[in-house]
Amino acid sequence: MPQPKSSSHIRFAAVGDLHVQSDSAGELRELFAHAADKADALLLCGDLTDYGTAEEAGILARELSAVSIPVVAVLGNHDFEAGTPELVTAALAHAGVRVLDGSICEIEGVGIAGVKGFGGGFGRGSLGAWGEPAIKLFVQEALNEAMKLESALAKLRTRRRIALLHYAPVVGTVQGEPAEIFPFLGSSRLEEPLLRYPMDAVFHGHAHRGTFEARTINDVPVYNVARPLLQRTRPDTPPFFLYELPRAPVEEQAPAAA
Helix, strand or coil, X not given: XXXXXXXXXXXXXXXXXXXXXXXXXXXXXXXXXXXXXXXXXXXXXXXXXXCCCHHHHHHHXXXXXXXXXXXXXXCCHHHHCCCCHHHHHHHXXXXXXXXXXXXXXXXXXXXXXXXXXXCCECHHHCCCXXXXXXXXXXXXXXXXXXXHHHHHHHXXXXXXXXXXXXXXXCHHHHECECHHHHHHCEEHHHHHHHHCCCCCEEEECCCCCCXXXXXXXXXXXXXXXXXXXXXXXXXXXXXXXXXXXXXXXXXXXXXXCC
């Protein structure tokens, strides 16, 4: 079992939008080695593959096979492109990755709820379920993802809590992208469950040209950890965000609900 990096804090390395392709073998090993050296767990925020193929997922799984720390992930829209997201999930699970989809896990007293999320827009610009059936289906998908997140958060029993998404739950972290595509980058409906439960932080990806940090209405930090964004804004450091939380006393580390 790897030794904790700190006796007082647990550290998470968070990154999304790896976009592994068929020729990506070997490209991520250094990144993962840096993350394993610095953090107690690795969080992956979707778009792990570029086309969602079994080949790409297998390459990523092999890259992750040498990672000695726990890995938790959600899928992104690219992981659905081939129509077989279950193959991506299976390949990652075979490599020991915990893939969350409206589900939870716990790492050293920190509860993690994960869901892909969906688009739909933010605030007054949110798409409403009115008109053609296709519009209603689009909005229903956003509502379904929000309800999955709500259900997962309700199961957490830990004092410290993190949410892992692909799509953005707040408009602040998509600022920098063209305003015309905001509705496809996230949804305020994902923020609503985050306001009903105590949270320490939220991580997502997807908005490559967005903004690194923003806040929910109730001041929870939201971090956009899309790898292209981290590479552009932090060129002198490995492209992951290192986030730490104080370790809870052993007596406070209640197991998360199944």
